[in-house]
Amino acid sequence: MEIVKILIILLLAIGSIQGLIYGLILFKSTSQNGLANRILAIILFLFSYRLTIQIMRLFGLGYYDTWYYLMIDISWIYGAILYFYIKAQTQHQFTFKKKDWIHFLPVGIQITCSVFVRLQNLYWDGTRESLSWLGYYGYVIWMNNSTIYIVASSLIILYAYKSHKLLNGLSTNFEIDPAKLNWIKRIITSFLIYFSIVLLVLLLDLIVFKLGGNGSYYYFTRFYYYPFFIGIAVLTYWIGLEGYSRRNDRELAIKTNSTPIDLAKLKDISDTLKEAMLNEKLYKDQELSLHSIAKHLGIKSYLISRSLKEIENKRFNDFVNEYRVNEVKELLKDPNNSRFTLLSIAMDAGFNSKSSFHRAVKKQLGILPSELNIKD
Template identity: 70%
Template sequence: MELSTILIILLLAVGALQGIVYGVILATSIKYNKTANRILATILFLLSYRLIIQIMRLFGIGYYDSWYYIMIDLSWIHGALLYFYTKAQTQPRLKFKTKDWLHLIPVAIQISFSIFVRLQNLYWDGTKESLSWLGYYGYVVWMNNSTIYIIASILIIIYAYKSNKLLNSIDQNFEIAAKKLTWIKRIIRSFLVYFSIVLIVLLVDLIIYKTASNESYFYFTRFYYFPFFIGIAVLTYWICLEGFSRRNDPEIAIKNTINPDELSRLKVISEKLRLAMEENKVYKDQELSLQSLAKQLDIKPYLISRSLNEINNKRFNEYVNAYRVKEVQLLLEDVSNSKYTLLSLAMEAGFNSKSSFNRAIKKQLGISPSELKIKK
């Protein structure tokens, strides 16, 4: 085996191994961005699989076997996965709808036509006449030309643009909290730039070679064939590093931008809520609810919820329990209350059950109720 071939195998192997290892890590990351990490892991697995198939061919195995054809059949899915990844990163609670699966139609078309082309081997005897015109030209165009990879590159470019458009629409219409979208754009841009170069090379070579030569065109014998896979190995390696380093980033918190008048009104409501809590201590009412408080303040319940969400970044129960926890802490500081149990003080502060008190202490302070009494 030539030294150049050994070097190519090593480069492809490093990319494939990296993709598998980091793909497993991303697929099992459950702290944040679970769906997005799993989609990126799928992309890495598919790229690694493509590299492994090519390594097998360099060792003289895997020529037109099932593993090779499965790789071919799935080559049009990368663009859709890239788009799904972008959606999952920008919509943490993403649930795929029926229309989302329409993006997989190109893959279904490719699998169907690929099966049709492979079936031509049953009739092929080496002559054009042994096949139908569709079977013959389909076989020649599909198997010998770079048609599959030209279309795959076009699909990736299209979906990269769709992904960028999605990110730009978010930049314009939403306020992004917790983290920026810069690194997601880098991943999309890497696919866009690389496969744009691949597409240009494929088209120029195909047109020029067909025009200048009467010889049969075989994609896998062209000068750029191995550099193309080395590029995929480098791309896989780089995406691994990006995805791994960001796998536990907090999910993107997206809030609708609020016009100044609406924001001002919500701030007024927030101040009324604060006064009701701090001066009137309405939180001590064990039966307090969003509806009962709204009735007391003569404010519609949805406006209270919206104000708490936009101004205080809290839900109603979380907001009220924060005051109740502080009240319990104040009661514990008073030595005259040492004769009372912790639960009785919790009830005095407005909690209506031991379980709700325990949950609130754990969420608000990150400690157990017994630790709270020790720290009084």
């Protein structure tokens, strides 16, 4: 049995360490898919810590402490996080909206129920009569059975299905690299298959055990308890490795229904805009906006916006900041500018704040502003 225990610890530790390392790398990612990478990092962090708790249990540590309960209490959040990872990967410039928070309602319900059940320990004296009927059955159903994990698996399956539907509608709106599309399909399918198996085992075991009248049921002592976590370790290892290798995938390109003539006109607008940027250095205006540049060029602002989107596949701010960052790099090459601070040079290039300069450099070059002198 000691060999089995050591093997389990080793397998869980590999998954946990892998999840932590790649989670940190993805969370710090400054690529175009930064939000998606951070969401995947959160999944890896949660899985990694859950595995760590199980390793501690095998060493006789961490039984029923605050962190142990916390990780159980947020188990209903995995499905929603997976769903938002897929949305961030498949929706152009995805951002969280107020209505999106409803997807985290289940975890709120779970925490409320778990706190109520644990409060029953204040009244429990070893007899059924010491608890209310709701407290007693809540304790039995919630804590001893696999109820939490049945619901958690069901939610992951539900959100994996929603992600599939989201993916099916993708081709009508976006162009996406086939390799990236296959990766997204694989991660959805892996969660769907694995947690469908988990749900089936949980339900069958519970039903058979109850029908057999074998006495008290404790989920934590069932035959599949640690195999379930070994599966989580394998899943964590795989998505961490794959997520890391795809962290710099390009953003989705929006499909257009523009005619060749429309595209030619938009290309002319794009060329005019880039020529003005280079020759007139419009980007050095700290108050530059889509409206002001449209007025200056005598082109309607919606046409400039459409040109940037369909020809350059960029937002206006990113387009302008690219010129500003390049201007900073050029200014730093001039020895006469060595007496100026980096921020003053950035302001001269058109940035209007330290934070906007910092964000632009990280997004455009993937480095910190302080590294500009080193890199160039």
